[in-house]
Amino acid sequence: MEKIIVVEGGHPLHGNVRINGSKNAALPIMAACILMKGKSRIRNVPHLADVKTLLEILKDLGVKTERLKDDTLELEVIDESNVTAPYEQISKMRGSICILGPLLGKRKRVKIAEPGGCVIGVRPVDLHIKGMEALGANIIKEEGYRIGSTNGFRGAEIYLGGPYGSTVTGTCNVMMAATLAKGKTIVRCAACEPEVQDLANFLNKAGAKISGIGTSELVIEGVEELHGIEYEIIPDRIEAGTFMIAGAITGGEITLENVCLDHLTAVIEKLAEAGASVSFASGETGGKCFVKGSDKFRPLTITTLPYPDIPTDMQAQFLALLSIANGTSIITEKIFPNRFIHVAELNRMGADILIEGTRAIVKGVRKLSGARVMASDLRASACLVIAGLVAEGTTEIRRPYHLDRGYEKLEQRLSALGAKINRVTE
Ligand code: EPU
Numbered sequence: 464m465e466k467i468i469v470v471e472g473g474h475p476l477h478g479n480v481r482i483n484g485s486k487n488a489a490l491p492i493m494a495a496c497i498l499m500k501g502k503s504r505i506r507n508v509p510h511l512a513d514v515k516t517l518l519e520i521l522k523d524l525g526v527k528t529e530r531l532k533d534d535t536l537e538l539e540v541i542d543e544s545n546v547t548a549p550y551e552q553i554s555k556m557r558g559s560i561c562i563l564g565p566l567l568g569k570r571k572r573v574k575i576a577e578p579g580g581c582v583i584g585v586r587p588v589d590l591h592i593k594g595m596e597a598l599g600a601n602i603i604k605e606e607g608y609r610i611g612s613t614n615g616f617r618g619a620e621i622y623l624g625g626p627y628g629s630t631v632t633g634t635c636n637v638m639m640a641a642t643l644a645k646g647k648t649i650v651r652c653a654a655c656e657p658e659v660q661d662l663a664n665f666l667n668k669a670g671a672k673i674s675g676i677g678t679s680e681l682v683i684e685g686v687e688e689l690h691g692i693e694y695e696i697i698p699d700r701i702e703a704g705t706f707m708i709a710g711a712i713t714g715g716e717i718t719l720e721n722v723c724l725d726h727l728t729a730v731i732e733k734l735a736e737a738g739a740s741v742s743f744a745s746g747e748t749g750g751k752c753f754v755k756g757s758d759k760f761r762p763l764t765i766t767t768l769p770y771p772d773i774p775t776d777m778q779a780q781f782l783a784l785l786s787i788a789n790g791t792s793i794i795t796e797k798i799f800p801n802r803f804i805h806v807a808e809l810n811r812m813g814a815d816i817l818i819e820g821t822r823a824i825v826k827g828v829r830k831l832s833g834a835r836v837m838a839s840d841l842r843a844s845a846c847l848v849i850a851g852l853v854a855e856g857t858t859e860i861r862r863p864y865h866l867d868r869g870y871e872k873l874e875q876r877l878s879a880l881g882a883k884i885n886r887v888t889e
Pocket of ligand 1: 558632776
């Protein structure tokens with residue numbers, strides 16, 4: 464029996480919602496524990512399917528893992544003999560490639576299934592491999608696996624620019640591998656995303672020597688060893704952006720707690736340009752953001768680009784918002800050029816969106832209407848939930864398990880804000 468999400472549209476959101484720790488920061492930070500001696504305690508780790516998948520991979524790689532209360536994870540390497548991550552595990556989550564750098568950097572060997580593409584694109588790992596080879600790894604591809612070894616990494620100068628700019632997880636991999644290398648590594652065209660910065664801060668606290676954090680040039684001085692530490696993950700900027708748009712599109716008024724506003728500048732600017740009212744205050748556990756919607760939004764021109772620009776992970780949610788704007792919007796996708804599968808589903812709900820190459824031309828319609836739709840990936844699912852919140856009638860979203868990869872208890876938290884949303888067995 465299949466689960467579906469049922470959303471009854473037309474209920475404005477009101478109230479407060481707390482933003483969880485960042486998925487995309489938590490994953491490489493968890494993987495970085497492979498590099499360490501001793502126990503690490505990582506706070507603010509969300510309860511997500513992707514976190515669970517990586518925990519299973521880490522367990523098989525000899526990492527003792529324990530979930531404590533208050534969203535804290537305790538991780539400690541107890542056995543370094545296994546270096547293999549099989550297809551069954553890696554194919555569940557592409558982000559698990561983040562174990563490549565730590566395994567080669569610490570255990571000097573790796574056998575990892577090729578992650579392959581996914582519904583948002585081809586997703587090569589050539590830049591990750593280039594980085595590992597520059598540090599001194601020998602990597603071959605055999606029967607769907609990357610098999611690598613090294614006699615010990617040596618610092619190098621590495622350019623990580625690819626056809627769509629830098630690589631987030633590739634930068635994380637090279638940074639992690641270089642922390643234990645002999646000598647200095649310079650990464651040029653490094654990704655500057657807050658999640659990469661969070662990993663660098665985590666590694667430095669554990670004894671690494673990384674400078675240039677948050678810039679496109681990272682300098683990593685190799686150290687002898689890293690030790691276990693306590694650390695708190697940054698708030699999830701994509702979860703925050705998703706709630707902002709959900710609040711705005713319903714014409715509601717919501718307060719987000721535990722947000723890092725600096726990480727959301729471009730998203731907030733665009734929301735305000737569209738006609739939502741957004742203001743801020745500092746809270747005890749992080750910033751607060753007040754979002755007030757509107758009953759008519761202005762069209763926008765948006766291009767997804769690396770940080771600090773509009774993240775590709777917010778493209779689908781903006782598309783839902785702009786589908787009911789007063790005019791024609793253009794969204795250009797510069798990170799994953801084929802990340803538009805959700806468009807056909809939005810059109811099924813009455814949107815008028817045309818894809819031309821890497822561009823979506825969105826003619827705003829007066830209203831969306833509830834329909835049966837299919838979620839294809841994590842952010843596409845969020846887009847359909849947002850559309851369902853404002854559509855006339857009832858929307859049924861199939862394959863809702865995609866949501867659980869990146870949003871903890873989304874239906875419950877939206878319901879607490881006044882949405883009519885449930886997960887039911889069909
Ligand atoms: N690319 C290459 N070669 C490589 C690596 C990447 O050509 O070796 C290309 C990609 O195909 C893409 C671009 O470079 O066109 C950027 O990819 P990147 O490597 O930066 O993406 P990623 O590290 O695989 C992370 C997030 C994604 C997010 C992107 C972009 C994690 C686990 N995933 O992926 O998050 O969209 O950065 O910001 O951190 C999501 O959370 O829904 C999600 C997909």
